[in-house]
Amino acid sequence: MILAMSASSSAPSARVVSFEVARHLVEQHAVGLCSRDVETVDLLAGLGRVLAEGILADRDFPPFDRATRDGYAVRAADLAEVPARLEVVGEVKAGEWPEPGVCSVERGQAVGIMTGAPLPAWADAVVMVEHTSLIAKSVDVRCSVTRGENFVPRGAEARAGQLLLDRGRRLDHAGIAIAASVGKSRVQVFRKPRVAVVSTGDEVVEIDATPGPAQIRNSNSYSLAAQVQNAGGEAVRLAIAPDERGRLRALIEEGLGCDLLLLTGGVSMGKYDLVEQVLGELKAEFYFTGAEIQPGRPVVFGSCSAGALARVPAENKQSARAEVSAPQKKYFFGLPGNPVSTMVTFELFARPMIEALAGMTRQRLVFLRARLKSEIRTKTGLKRFLPAVLSGEFENAEVELARWQGSGDIAALARANCYVVIPPDRERIGAGEWVSLLMR
Numbered sequence: 001m002i003l004a005m006s007a008s009s010s011a012p013s014a015r016v017v018s019f020e021v022a023r024h025l026v027e028q029h030a031v032g033l034c035s036r037d038v039e040t041v042d043l044l045a046g047l048g049r050v051l052a053e054g055i056l057a058d059r060d061f062p063p064f065d066r067a068t069r070d071g072y073a074v075r076a077a078d079l080a081e082v083p084a085r086l087e088v089v090g091e092v093k094a095g096e097w098p099e100p101g102v103c104s105v106e107r108g109q110a111v112g113i114m115t116g117a118p119l120p121a122w123a124d125a126v127v128m129v130e131h132t133s134l135i136a137k138s139v140d141v142r143c144s145v146t147r148g149e150n151f152v153p154r155g156a157e158a159r160a161g162q163l164l165l166d167r168g169r170r171l172d173h174a175g176i177a178i179a180a181s182v183g184k185s186r187v188q189v190f191r192k193p194r195v196a197v198v199s200t201g202d203e204v205v206e207i208d209a210t211p212g213p214a215q216i217r218n219s220n221s222y223s224l225a226a227q228v229q230n231a232g233g234e235a236v237r238l239a240i241a242p243d244e245r246g247r248l249r250a251l252i253e254e255g256l257g258c259d260l261l262l263l264t265g266g267v268s269m270g271k272y273d274l275v276e277q278v279l280g281e282l283k284a285e286f287y288f289t290g291a292e293i294q295p296g297r298p299v300v301f302g303s304c305s306a307g308a309l310a311r312v313p314a315e316n317k318q319s320a321r322a323e324v325s326a327p328q329k330k331y332f333f334g335l336p337g338n339p340v341s342t343m344v345t346f347e348l349f350a351r352p353m354i355e356a357l358a359g360m361t362r363q364r365l366v367f368l369r370a371r372l373k374s375e376i377r378t379k380t381g382l383k384r385f386l387p388a389v390l391s392g393e394f395e396n397a398e399v400e401l402a403r404w405q406g407s408g409d410i411a412a413l414a415r416a417n418c419y420v421v422i423p424p425d426r427e428r429i430g431a432g433e434w435v436s437l438l439m440r
């Protein structure tokens with residue numbers, strides 16, 4: 001069941017939920033989303049894109065019984081007793097086809113074979129060259145082999161026509177290898193969802209401006225744009241919204257013309273935090289207006305119905321191009337303005353929505369584990385995602401909190417490479433304990 005609050009007047013009544021409930025609410029809403037538009041791109045341009053077609057095996061994989069070792073193709077029964085001497089009757093290199101009758105293995109015979117070459121007829125194993133000595137036209141074999149050893153039978157990896165990569169899968173290098181191996185030089189992928197990014201705040205100025213003494217540059221629009229891109233979307237950075245209803249509303253309406261709207265700032269309890277009020281005026285539904293997490297507690301998730309968009313002023317219609325085929329709802333996130341909170345809440349909540357809009361099949365959020373290097377003490381009540389540094393080497397990963405000044409400290413976040421996830425009921429976690437990590 002999907003819970004929602006109606007916003008009949010303006011500001012929604014608060015609905016603060018646990019992290020897990022918040023995440024599941026987002027996932028439930030994401031299930032109903034999909035991307036319809038597709039495009040065909042060159043294979044390498046498909047890296048990081050989401051497949052709109054399944055990739056099928058165009059033939060058996062491997063297409064022949066493929067040797068996995070350099071050595072001799074033999075009949076295992078001939079090596080029941082070792083050492084044994086076999087007559088070498090030929091050689092097959094990778095890329096050569098051993099014509100049956102011309103290059104095949106009769107009883108008492110062997111054929112020299114290289115890794116990647118097809119197994120000659122009647123051979124049923126490959127003995128590694130390391131276990132043999134070539135003497136004139138014979139080979140002495142010191143080790144026996146079992147049938148099937150050191151080659152992969154034709155079709156063992158996949159049969160012709162078998163699905164190798166699902167539609168909805170994001171192409172990584174392994175996916176690229178599969179597409180290449182079946183001869184797909186071009187692949188069909190989903191159009192990237194357009195994600196509007198609106199930063200709010202009277203103190204926020206564009207990054208090429210010289211900030212006044214009480215002003216700060218708009219870093220959030222850029223970190224969010226980078227995260228959007230990373231999640232498979234196309235960021236549309238809109239103007240900075242001042243803490244003033246009219247302009248904020250116009251920018252929200254413009255943003256709702258995209259596939260998803262991300263706002264930062266203006267969702268806390270301050271007198272000039274107007275985002276929820278303005279969304280309320282637009283008849284938004286709010287699924288949550290806070291999550292029991294730190295950083296990022298004031299995060300907001302909701303949607304506006306297509307009806308609300310009909311009132312988009314004429315000058316904004318152009319950027320609302322997705323409207324024609326638009327789903328009934330346009331989703332939005334109000335992310336807190338503190339830069340670290342913005343980044344964390346994006347990863348936890350906005351990312352799965354963008355992935356769904358990009359056509360990706362649902363990805364579960366899983367945390368990795370590492371040993372804690374030094375003790376952590378926190379207050380209970382919130383699930384914490386604290387910037388941390390994962391270090392150590394090989395099997396000995398260890399993690400410790402980055403020293404930071406709170407959720408405005410982007411310098412600390414840039415030094416960190418992960419977040420330690422602290423359950424809401426833990427006051428103290430001792431050095432050496434296993435803790436959960438969210439990589440970034």
Ligand code: AMP
Nearest residue numbers: 199201218219220265266268336337338
């Ligand atoms: P708010 O969520 O609007 O109360 O903002 C919380 C903190 O984040 C304040 O210190 C803001 O100045 C800062 N902040 C808000 N928006 C941005 C932004 N776009 N870039 C960098 N910092 C911001």
Ligand code: MG
Nearest residue numbers: 200201265266
């Ligand atoms: Mg603000």
